[in-house]
Amino acid sequence: MAFPLRKDVPIEQTWDLTHLFETEAQFEAALAHITVSATQFEQRFSGQLTAANIIVEAMKAYEELRKQMVFVSTYASLHQSVDQKNTENQMRIGAVQTAFAKIAAQTSFLQSDLLQLDAHVLEEASSIAPQYVHFIAAILREKPHTLHPEVEKVLAAFSGTFSAPYSLYNTTKLVDMKFPNFDVDGESLPMSYNLFEGDWELETDTDKRHAAFHAFYSKLADYQHTTAKTYEMAVKQEKTEADLRGYESVLDFLLFPQEVDRALYNRQIDIIMEELAPHMRKYANLLQRVHNLERMTFADLKIPLDPTYEPTITVEQSRQYMKDGLSVMGDDYMQMLDRAFDERWIDFANNEGKSTGAFCSSPYGAHPYVFISWTSRMNEVFVLAHELGHAGHFYNSQQHQNIFDARPSLYFIEAPSTMNEMLMANHLLQNSNDARFKRWVISSVVARTYYHNFVTHLLEAAYQRDVYEAIDAGKSLNAPFLNQLKRNVLETFWGDAVDINEGAELTWMRQPHYYMGLYPYTYSAGLTISTQVSQRILREGQVAVEEWLAVLQAGGTKSPVELAKMARVDLTTEQPLRETIAYIGSLIDELETLTNEL
Known part of the structure; x- marks a missing residue:
């Protein structure tokens, strides 16, 4: 297409x-x-x-x-x-x-x-x-x-x-990089960045999925040396400024505006790498068994657990799903959701030249804008809910704070977005007793919310830390070096449960967040907070909701630790993170139980 x-x-x-x-x-x-x-x-x-x-x-x-x-x-x-x-x-x-x-x-x-x-x-x-x-x-x-x-x-x-390296990265990726069609059993199939990330990674036909993986990463390989030099230019600029300003490490320089120290940063990466890995390997084994795969590879990790069950969904249907799932947030929040659809705050189109991924831009004094490429998969409801979580955050904060105080630390930025995903999942689970539907919801939470934020972005963070430590040590970067760093991270996390296909080491080329400081690890940090608060909302109802709305309205007037404390989450200890990992493990255990029953 x-x-x-x-x-x-x-x-x-x-x-x-x-x-x-x-x-x-x-x-x-x-x-x-x-x-x-x-x-x-x-x-x-x-x-x-x-x-x-x-x-x-x-x-x-x-x-x-x-x-x-x-x-x-x-x-x-x-x-x-x-x-x-x-x-x-x-x-x-x-x-x-x-x-x-x-x-x-x-x-x-x-x-x-x-x-x-x-x-x-x-x-x-x-x-x-x-x-x-x-x-x-x-x-x-x-x-x-x-x-x-x-x-x-x-x-x-x-x-x-x-900022030129980021512009150069996007030009290479979205303007110069041309993907030819690829062939499977005599059928010529189209390829692009958005098609790969929105469709081919989720494709349930193994031959097509593997052929698409090979075609996509083969083209990335053609641009790996230019992209590596672009990335090196960005991180060396950061290192130079860190040295000029008297920071001991480029990591300290990048963490300073986030108002968190190395202890919180390292803890987020180290504990997840060690303690979440066994749970995710179990999930990979479950995928392999359900899909009857001879071997589980990196190219197979995004396939849905029950692909024949996932419905397609229209944009208008997604509105109702979100209004039902997020209704606990109150009337003002619901009015914002309606405005987002009615006043065209959202760009759903798939067109040539469109950037990849999804984001929310919230210009102060206007309204938020949400960027997404709609594929009609039910999975997109969670993506859209995520971005509208950002919108709801700044919709609230900008009503209560001036332009200097409306935006919190990057460490906290992904908590309101992932909160919406958790609220959607909680609503869907509470309103159905059907075992197959329940398995679909839980698998969506594991495969999208937690995989995306606690695995994909966290593995990016682990790789990114290795890069900055190399830069601090005076090393240079090139494509083979970056490829090896990425492969080491993937192999460490997945162990013997997943074969890391040739080409997977080039995954570092796909992420624009590397040009935005220490962003990748903050996804898991935010989701740690939202997991804890969403469980409180289930237990305590309106009291927890009102406290969360107060957090959103506080904007950047408090540090991440203080904002989390307002919602009764103590980030000074390991407990919230360990509890969240245990919760992910319990979801995977439940998926296994439901699969055995079905």
């Missing part, structure tokens, strides 16, 4: 970006206005931040500038994400990146100048404008690692260049 061009996609399958700017001319005018505003901001306040009232005036002006920048950057990036091949989209995002690099340099004085002041001046500013207390505290926290103002200005000016 070939995908249509973006211009040929029915409009109802696309999101409505006119909510940001009604016309391209309005966008261009806004970008021009921002560049003027940034210059005026620098002229008005650079070197003038000497008194509390001026500081407050500057922060109000900076807040307004940031709001305008969010609309402009979101408009450009969302256009680009749905059609990477479109030259207008490429030029638009390039123009924004160039302008924003200049603005970053022009506004870098704000932090530098504030850090030169006596503490009592900043305290006075906080008392005059308490809405900025967290913003000022965050700046002060960075003081030990802040460089000379002129150095900060230079680094800010290069911000567009520093």
Whole structure:
């Protein structure tokens, strides 16, 4: 199946970006206005931040500038994400990146100048404008690692260049990489990134699935050396900045903005690698037995346990599923879900040039936008619920926090999204006594929610840690080195239960999160929190829901440990993680029992 061009996609399958700017001319005018505003901001306040009232005036002006920048950057990036091949989209995002690099340099004085002041001046500013207390505290926290103002200005000016590896990665992956058709028993079948990740990995015909795996990874292999050098460029830039700012390790540098230490980071990776692996090997053995596979390979891990049972589902049917499953979150949350469908917040289309995966963008002052490529598989309900969990988070936080405080630490970011998946599963399990349906729901939770977040992303995190440790040790990266690191991680986790096919070691090439700092491990961190809270909601009902909504509304005003504590989860101990792993194990045991009964 070939995908249509973006211009040929029915409009109802696309999101409505006119909510940001009604016309391209309005966008261009806004970008021009921002560049003027940034210059005026620098002229008005650079070197003038000497008194509390001026500081407050500057922060109000900076807040307004940031709001305008969010609309402009979101408009450009969302256009680009749905059609990477479109030259207008490429030029638009390039123009924004160039302008924003200049603005970053022009506004870098704000932090530098504030850090030169006596503490009592900043305290006075906080008392005059308490809405900025967290913003000022965050700046002060960075003081030990802040460089000379002129150095900060230079680094800010290069911000567009520093993001270039990610742009190059996407260009290689989504523009230059062309997948030919592959043949199975005389049938010519299409291949693309989205087709492989949305369909072929889940294909139940073993011959087609294995042929698709070989075709996909053979093409990735053609680009492995370029992609490896692109990735090396990104991590070496991070290492250089970490050294300049006086961090002991690039890992410490990347964890600093997350407000967590190495202990929490390492614990998340080490305990899952050791204690979840036996449960997932048991799940792999179950898949092998049910599908009567001679050997279980990496190419077989995504197949559904009961493929003949999984229904197809329309977009409108998915709305009702989610409204039923998430109704516990209250009327305001339900209204948000309806608005998301009715006002076209969601891009469902499958078209040429569209990025892979799914995400939610939540521009401050507008509404969230959800990116997904709809395949009509029931599995997509959980994916969409996940992204609408992000939407619900920022829909709540932005109503209660300013632009500086609306976004929490990256460590916490995946808790609200995975919470929606857990609530959906709980609802479905509570409303059916049919053994086969129950097995389908539990297998969906294991194969999608937990496999995706506690296995796929966690194995990426383990590999990523190996990469950064190599960089800290002064090593260089190339494709064979990265391939070996990835294969070692896969073989360590899966042991003798799964044969790691040739090509599986190239899986590192598929993940854009590697260009976003220490992101992969946060999926399991968030799901640890949401598993614990979703169980509380089952036990305690509305009290737990209200506490969770308060967490969402708190945004970034608290650290991840403090946010979790609001929901009565103690991240300072290993208990939540170990309990979550035990819960995953119990689900796999139940799958085995139900399969034996059926």
